[in-house]
Amino acid sequence: MLESEKEARMSQPAAREALKQRGFRLTRQRQILLDLLDRTGAHLDAETLYRLAHEKDPKLNRVTVYRTLKMLKESGLVDELDLMHHAGDQHYYETRRKQEHAHIVCLRCGKVEEYFGEPLQKLRREVEKTFGFQILIARTEVGGYCAHCQVLRAQEVAEAGQAEAAASARRNRG
Ligand SMILES: [Zn+2]
Ligand SMILES: [Zn+2]
Numbered sequence: 542m543l544e545s546e547k548e549a550r551m552s553q554p555a556a557r558e559a560l561k562q563r564g565f566r567l568t569r570q571r572q573i574l575l576d577l578l579d580r581t582g583a584h585l586d587a588e589t590l591y592r593l594a595h596e597k598d599p600k601l602n603r604v605t606v607y608r609t610l611k612m613l614k615e616s617g618l619v620d621e622l623d624l625m626h627h628a629g630d631q632h633y634y635e636t637r638r639k640q641e642h643a644h645i646v647c648l649r650c651g652k653v654e655e656y657f658g659e660p661l662q663k664l665r666r667e668v669e670k671t672f673g674f675q676i677l678i679a680r681t682e683v684g685g686y687c688a689h690c691q692v693l694r695a696q697e698v699a700e701a702g703q704a705e706a707a708a709s710a711r712r713n714r715g
Pocket of ligand 2: 584635642644655
């Protein structure tokens with residue numbers, strides 16, 4: 542993990558404070574979900590999150606996990622993403638405690654990279670200045686093919702071309 546990411550994370554007292562301002566307590570199930578999202582640093586869907594939470598505390602049921610997730614989202618501690626819908630209607634969750642970043646999604650293998658570069662902050666400042674806008678939330682998603690999938694796709698296209706050529710050669714013979 543980068544030092545800057547570590548610093549950007551909210552401490553447990555800060556999470557507790559953010560919830561308190563909205564009239565919520567940092568209950569054990571909320572803490573478990575926040576910890577899971579923080580620790581994995583990944584973009585987990587609700588079902589995966591439920592499985593992991595259930596492993597930690599078998600008393601946690603699906604309804605509680607989904608309800609808690611919704612509450613964490615509403616209180617601004619957790620972000621809900623669709624990641625270009627690369628896997629259908631699935632939604633993903635990540636902690637808001639990370640510094641703002643863009644998501645780079647491979648539409649073939651589903652790999653998600655995070656971009657934390659300064660141009661994002663610059664874009665934010667420009668939008669605020671140009672439109673006199675107060676930004677509460679900004680989301681940047683980029684879809685395409687990762688380096689690995691570009692190679693595989695080129696092979697697939699070549700193979701499809703060969704198969705097509707072979708099929709048309711057979712037709713011409715017959
Ligand atoms: Zn890929
Ligand atoms: Zn992310």
